[in-house]
Amino acid sequence: MKRILVTGGTGQIGSELVPALRQKYGSDNVVCGGHRRNPDPELAEGGPYEVVNVANADEYVDVVKKYGINVIYHLPAILSAKAEENPMGAWHVNVTGLINALEIAREYKCSLFVPSSIAAFGPSSPKWKTPQDTIQRPQTMYGVTKVTGELLCDYYFLKYGVDTRGVRYPGLISYKTLPGGGTTDYAVEIFYEALKNKKYTCYLKKDTRMDMMYMPDALKAAIDLMEVDPSKLVHRNAFNITAMAFTPEELVLEIKKHIPEFEIYYDVDPVKQGIADSWPDMLDDSCARQEWGWNPEYDLPTMVKDMLEKLSKKLG
Numbered sequence: 001m002k003r004i005l006v007t008g009g010t011g012q013i014g015s016e017l018v019p020a021l022r023q024k025y026g027s028d029n030v031v032c033g034g035h036r037r038n039p040d041p042e043l044a045e046g047g048p049y050e051v052v053n054v055a056n057a058d059e060y061v062d063v064v065k066k067y068g069i070n071v072i073y074h075l076p077a078i079l080s081a082k083a084e085e086n087p088m089g090a091w092h093v094n095v096t097g098l099i100n101a102l103e104i105a106r107e108y109k110c111s112l113f114v115p116s117s118i119a120a121f122g123p124s125s126p127k128w129k130t131p132q133d134t135i136q137r138p139q140t141m142y143g144v145t146k147v148t149g150e151l152l153c154d155y156y157f158l159k160y161g162v163d164t165r166g167v168r169y170p171g172l173i174s175y176k177t178l179p180g181g182g183t184t185d186y187a188v189e190i191f192y193e194a195l196k197n198k199k200y201t202c203y204l205k206k207d208t209r210m211d212m213m214y215m216p217d218a219l220k221a222a223i224d225l226m227e228v229d230p231s232k233l234v235h236r237n238a239f240n241i242t243a244m245a246f247t248p249e250e251l252v253l254e255i256k257k258h259i260p261e262f263e264i265y266y267d268v269d270p271v272k273q274g275i276a277d278s279w280p281d282m283l284d285d286s287c288a289r290q291e292w293g294w295n296p297e298y299d300l301p302t303m304v305k306d307m308l309e310k311l312s313k314k315l316g
Ligand code: AKB
Pocket: 079, 080, 081, 116, 117, 118, 119, 142, 169, 170, 171, 172, 179, 181, 182, 183, 184, 185
């Protein structure tokens, strides 16, 4: 029987992954591990909830022992833009926290899901259809921690046989919990502003193409990869996955189909623009498709329609 811990459980991915896992495996079998953000009642009362600072190994181990955990989804991370403001803080959360997870997974024989990101690539990686295995020389601290994480996960599998698995997420779009401090965050903020104020000022240039995904597909990727028979996996960690790639201008055109009066302005943030320019436009996800049947459901039009419907209900 799976006994699951989701660390970073109150974050953008975790706050939706926890309910999805509870529905699939039973509420009592999925522990939500939160830290910085206060959990909403669904997370804190819909099943076990614990405070876990992943950079504190003792706190992490205690929860794993208390619930007899055998599967960990390790999600906490300081995202790209925030990591540039505090590089050592990002290293501490993103790498020290991960090493704690890997050591615990080794000792307590847990399977471990670890997300990487498009940020693991840099300006010298091929930009379009970025291959699964290619040059990785990121120029952001977030990217450096993500490449380090990918290598550590490979190492713990090869050296100790730890069942590590993971994907490289593009920018994630969701209506439930806001991301915090990423470069792709505009693609979430724009929906709130379109519904509330009918206008948005974007911090990226209008033709900045980036790889993106709607949250239901991101959850499906994490759950499916952890379910697949590992003998099918040639790669284990850091699978490229993608669903759509668009520019702010293209996203605006799609939103305008639903809210014609919506207006966009641009006020470029040079730090975020530099980060975005250093990342791929779109990944090649053929290895994930071949090895574990990855296939996203949402494209730009279906994501925009669903996002506006769900968010307008949420905002009332
Ligand atoms: C960010 O913008 O930092 C993240 C990511 C692409 O990993 N959303």
